[in-house]
Amino acid sequence: MTDQSMQFPRFYVTASSPCPYLDGHEERKVFTELSGKGAHALNEALSRVGFRRSQSVAYRPACDHCNACISVRVVANAFLPSKSMRRTGNRNADLQIFEEPAKITDEQFQLLKAYLEDRHGDGGMASMDRQEFAEMVENSPIETMLVEYRLPPKADAPENTEDRGQLVGVALTDILSDGLSMVYSFFNTDMARRSLGTFIILDHIQRAKRRGLRNVYLGYWIEKSPKMAYKCAFHPLEKLGAEGWKSM
Numbered sequence: 001m002t003d004q005s006m007q008f009p010r011f012y013v014t015a016s017s018p019c020p021y022l023d024g025h026e027e028r029k030v031f032t033e034l035s036g037k038g039a040h041a042l043n044e045a046l047s048r049v050g051f052r053r054s055q056s057v058a059y060r061p062a063c064d065h066c067n068a069c070i071s072v073r074v075v076a077n078a079f080l081p082s083k084s085m086r087r088t089g090n091r092n093a094d095l096q097i098f099e100e101p102a103k104i105t106d107e108q109f110q111l112l113k114a115y116l117e118d119r120h121g122d123g124g125m126a127s128m129d130r131q132e133f134a135e136m137v138e139n140s141p142i143e144t145m146l147v148e149y150r151l152p153p154k155a156d157a158p159e160n161t162e163d164r165g166q167l168v169g170v171a172l173t174d175i176l177s178d179g180l181s182m183v184y185s186f187f188n189t190d191m192a193r194r195s196l197g198t199f200i201i202l203d204h205i206q207r208a209k210r211r212g213l214r215n216v217y218l219g220y221w222i223e224k225s226p227k228m229a230y231k232c233a234f235h236p237l238e239k240l241g242a243e244g245w246k247s248m
Contacts, residue, residue: 009033009042013062021225025066031059039141047176050240052219053183055139061220069220071240072248073179074201076208076216078236085202085233092199095149096165102144104130104137107167115186136184137172147171147207149187149200169196173204179215180208201234 009032019025034043034056043051043058050071051058061069081089109130116126128136137146149169169187173180182204187196204216221231221239231237238245 016064019063019066021222021227022066022068025068026063028062028064029059030062031057034058034141040143043142043174044177047181047217048178053140053142053174053181055135056141068222068224070222072218072221072231073238073245074205074216074218074234075214075236075238076179076205077214079205079209079234081202082233085198088195088198089202091194092149092196094152095168095199096152097203098148098150098164100146100148102137102140102146102172104134106130108146108148108170109133111167111170111188112186115189118189140174143175144183145173145175147173147200147203149196149203168194169200171200171204175211176213176215176217179213179217180204180211181217182219198230198233205234 011030011032014029014031016026016028019027032042032046034053039056043053046058046060047053049060051060060071061067063069112128112133116128120126137144147170148167149171150165150167153163153165168191169185171185172183174183175181182201185197185200187200201216201218208214208216215238218231218234221228232248237248239248
């Protein structure tokens, strides 16, 4: 890659396909490759203007006649949890949490498959195989981690075993200079009372605070999509518009 191409990346637009969030709509994306020495700086710059990372590609919606997808981020250093969020934190206080390198395990893959089958059985990721999961996690040109959420080890586990407790949640997270970007998370859907999806976000807000990072990027929010309504529960929340990031 030449110095000029590093400074001026090439952008491409995908063909139209059915929107997974709004019935009757078509989606398109604009994207560019993240590669070479400039990948980290490019990803940082694009994240601030609403791009998301998938493997070695940065993308954002570029749909005809629709701008429903809005980038949102939680201001971590000003976040105050609601009463229900505090209860969620208390219900999950027993979990053991580990930051791991971006390398997949069979245990993670089995949890992902169960999650997709329950929550997104008709979605594009439902047929993801282990190799595709590995590419999603491990093909990252920037600093990325996996955060694992586990139940405590069983009290009767033999001392010579490496029982780290049942895996109940995983988050694939990018580490940016101004925040944590939650690329994808999944969890045990049989544990509804724990509200693991909410807890994983709450935990990332605390992780951002401890690292001295301002933001937790939650991806896109669509006002008319019930699947994304949960993002509005985290305050203060900022959205990206024509005049930059503004409070919602």
